Amino acid sequence: MTSARMHRCWSVAATLTVGASMLVALPASAAADGRRTYTGQIDGATYRVEMPREWNGTLLLYSHGYHPKGFPVDKVGLTNHPQSEKWLLDHGYALAASQFKDGGYGYQTHNALQDQIALLDWFTEKIEKPRRTVATGQSMGAVTATLLAERHPRRFAGAMNVCGNFDAQGTVNAELDVVYTVKTLLAPGQDIDLVRPKDPEASTTALVQAAERGMQTPQGRARLALAGAFSNVADWYSTHEPRPTALTERLRQQASWITGAHIQGFGGPIGHADLEPKAGGNPAWNTGVDYDRQLRNSAQKDLVKAAYKAAGLDLRDDLKRLAAAPRIAPDPQAVRFMHRYGVPRATAPVPMITAHNTGDGGAGNDQARWYADQVRRTGASDKLRQVFLERGSHCALSAAEEIVTLQTLLTRLDTGQWPTTSPDRMNTAARGFSEEYQTPVDFLTGTDKAAPPAFVGYTPPIFLRPSR
Numbered sequence: 001m002t003s004a005r006m007h008r009c010w011s012v013a014a015t016l017t018v019g020a021s022m023l024v025a026l027p028a029s030a031a032a033d034g035r036r037t038y039t040g041q042i043d044g045a046t047y048r049v050e051m052p053r054e055w056n057g058t059l060l061l062y063s064h065g066y067h068p069k070g071f072p073v074d075k076v077g078l079t080n081h082p083q084s085e086k087w088l089l090d091h092g093y094a095l096a097a098s099q100f101k102d103g104g105y106g107y108q109t110h111n112a113l114q115d116q117i118a119l120l121d122w123f124t125e126k127i128e129k130p131r132r133t134v135a136t137g138q139s140m141g142a143v144t145a146t147l148l149a150e151r152h153p154r155r156f157a158g159a160m161n162v163c164g165n166f167d168a169q170g171t172v173n174a175e176l177d178v179v180y181t182v183k184t185l186l187a188p189g190q191d192i193d194l195v196r197p198k199d200p201e202a203s204t205t206a207l208v209q210a211a212e213r214g215m216q217t218p219q220g221r222a223r224l225a226l227a228g229a230f231s232n233v234a235d236w237y238s239t240h241e242p243r244p245t246a247l248t249e250r251l252r253q254q255a256s257w258i259t260g261a262h263i264q265g266f267g268g269p270i271g272h273a274d275l276e277p278k279a280g281g282n283p284a285w286n287t288g289v290d291y292d293r294q295l296r297n298s299a300q301k302d303l304v305k306a307a308y309k310a311a312g313l314d315l316r317d318d319l320k321r322l323a324a325a326p327r328i329a330p331d332p333q334a335v336r337f338m339h340r341y342g343v344p345r346a347t348a349p350v351p352m353i354t355a356h357n358t359g360d361g362g363a364g365n366d367q368a369r370w371y372a373d374q375v376r377r378t379g380a381s382d383k384l385r386q387v388f389l390e391r392g393s394h395c396a397l398s399a400a401e402e403i404v405t406l407q408t409l410l411t412r413l414d415t416g417q418w419p420t421t422s423p424d425r426m427n428t429a430a431r432g433f434s435e436e437y438q439t440p441v442d443f444l445t446g447t448d449k450a451a452p453p454a455f456v457g458y459t460p461p462i463f464l465r466p467s468r
Contacts, residue, residue: 035089039076042122048076049123050085056092057131061120061156063112063148065139065163065395066266068273069105080138080162081441083399093132096123099343106274107266109168110341112144113151113369120155129434132157132413136406138395139363140165140266146344146352160409161354162402163365163395166371168342169283169335169467172275174231174364175267176284177294177465178258178327179207182323183319186210186220195272195282197322203269211259220310221251226318227305228254229300230291231262232366232461236359236392239442240449243359243392245367247306253392254303257361258292260444261394265362279329283338292324299366299461343467346374347385353402353409353421358458359392370463374390385406385412385421388458391451396440400433400454401426428457431464 009166034053073418078095079085088095098115100108120133125309128416133158137145141163165171166276176194187210192203214220236243244425245248247314265271267284274284295301296297307317314379356365368386387405389397397405404426411419419425429454 035298038127042115042118042240043101045101045111045118046076047097047119047122048078049094049096049119049127049288050089052076052089052092052125054092054397055094055128058092059094059096059123059130059133060088060136061116061133062095062097063116063135063137063141063144064099064104066107066142067105067174067246068265068270070226071105072098075314079136079402080395080397081399081402081440083437084433086439087399089401094127096120100442101247106279107140107168107269109140109144109147110278110337112145113341114139115154116144116148117152118257128222132431135159135162135271135410137161138337138403139163140168142166142354143168143342143344144155147341149350149352150344150347156350156351156411158413159352160398161352162352162361162405163356163363164367164371164453166344166367168468169338170367170370170463170465171341172267172284172338173286173467174463174465175229175262175265175271176286177289177291178233178262179228179246179268180286180325180328181230181322182207182214182224182258184262184322186214186224193269195284196276197269197273200269200273204264207263207268208259211263212253215252215255217431218307219313221248221255221315222304222307222311223318224258225251225300225304226295226315228258228361229298230464232299232364232464233257234264234359234361235300235303237361237444239391239393239440239444240447240451241392244410245440247310250303251307251352254300254361261362276334280336281334282328283330283334285330287327288327291325292319294464295319297462299466300336316347339467344374345378346371346380347378351383351409351412353384353405353412354386355389355397355405355458356386357391357455359398360394360396362394364463365458365460366463369460370466385418387421387426388460389454390458391440391454393440393442394446395443397438398430398438398451400430401440401455403433403437406427423455423457426451430450430455
């Protein structure tokens with residue numbers, strides 16, 4: 001889940017638009033190498049399909065992440081990394097994606113589940129029935145891909161998710177904890193609506209300004225660290241810089257996540273202004289939440305303690321302020337909406353692989369652990385493999401890393417057995433790609449710079465606000 005500055009635009013491409021009903025779009029272009037591009041709309045949802053010169057029978061159906069309102073989308077994305085698209089087409093894979101209704105902005109899983117199946121139906125009717133289809137997803141698109149595989153196991157052979165938010169109800173609650181703490185401790189008495197916002201832009205601006213003021217003092221930095229701890233917000237923001245070690249720099253990078261991904265993102269006032277009309281009310285709550293307990297379970301509790309010590313503040317006083325502040329209750333129908341369109345049952349009916357950065361403060365890797373725990377409870381652990389990359393930022397995989405992750409899943413589908421997902425094996429495989437495939441996506445700064453493969457052994461922290 002990201003704010004507008006956590007994305008970069010796909011390259012501009014011509015798009016053929018047909019009507020808003022279920023209509024057929026002829027190939028928009030046929031390249032000299034025999035590739036074909038199909039674009040159009042199905043029930044108001046723009047789509048793009050790319051066919052290789054010689055198709056191997058596998059279709060990858062991609063679900064994009066959270067796009068804030070107004071985010072410019074010049075081309076329907078088909079992969080997490082643009083360079084992956086080229087390699088996959090060169091190697092015979094067909095690629096397809098829907099942008100979803102309403103331009104694909106805001107929370108879209110309810111539309112995406114319908115639009116992606118409509119596109120798969122179109123592909124089967126107008127091109128050919130795939131030998132197998134793999135659901136892929138990025139960020140919030142991971143919920144879509146996971147639910148597609150759960151609800152249509154006969155139509156999907158497997159799933160691969162990158163930087164996924166798997167529990168959308170848990171996400172909106174965890175982000176409420178962050179903004180609630182910022183408001184209570186850094187903007188007391190200000191007229192800020194965290195949910196059911198009357199003026200979401202003004203409330204967002206007030207929260208951002210409070211966070212920016214907070215970063216100017218040791219006391220403010222400590223309170224921001226406390227806010228971040230309630231969602232395990234990472235203190236590593238950069239794709240290309242090493243993990244910071246100095247306390248002030250760690251707090252600065254964590255605060256960048258808080259302002260960019262949480263206050264201005266899915267769980268902030270602007271995000272609620274988008275989500276609540278779709279959900280039928282506010283789905284987030286913090287009634288009954290024990291923030292002292294949340295902190296004790298947080299992966300960032302030591303950072304909070306260090307920040308409070310440096311600031312000369314009594315942490316217990318601020319926890320008491322949070323306990324005494326007015327709480328927020330949800331609208332039951334909105335909670336039901338989120339569980340229907342944002343919380344997988346984790347039955348894992350088909351094999352799935354996930355990939356996550358260790359320093360992702362936008363879609364925390366604690367959700368990967370939550371999902372794995374849910375899959376284990378349903379007795380389907382053999383269907384799931386998870387890999388991690390020692391890198392800051394959100395969705396910061398190179399094309400080589402994305403492709404190697406996908407190849408691992410495809411081996412499982414081909415043989416019925418998982419190959420080893422050890423960091424050594426994964427990194428060796430990624431190093432086998434040429435330099436053009438070694439540049440991680442850097443959604444935060446847009447910097448294009450090669451980096452060595454970064455698969456690493458890692459155990460994510462516990463997700464603090466799971467939906468179940």
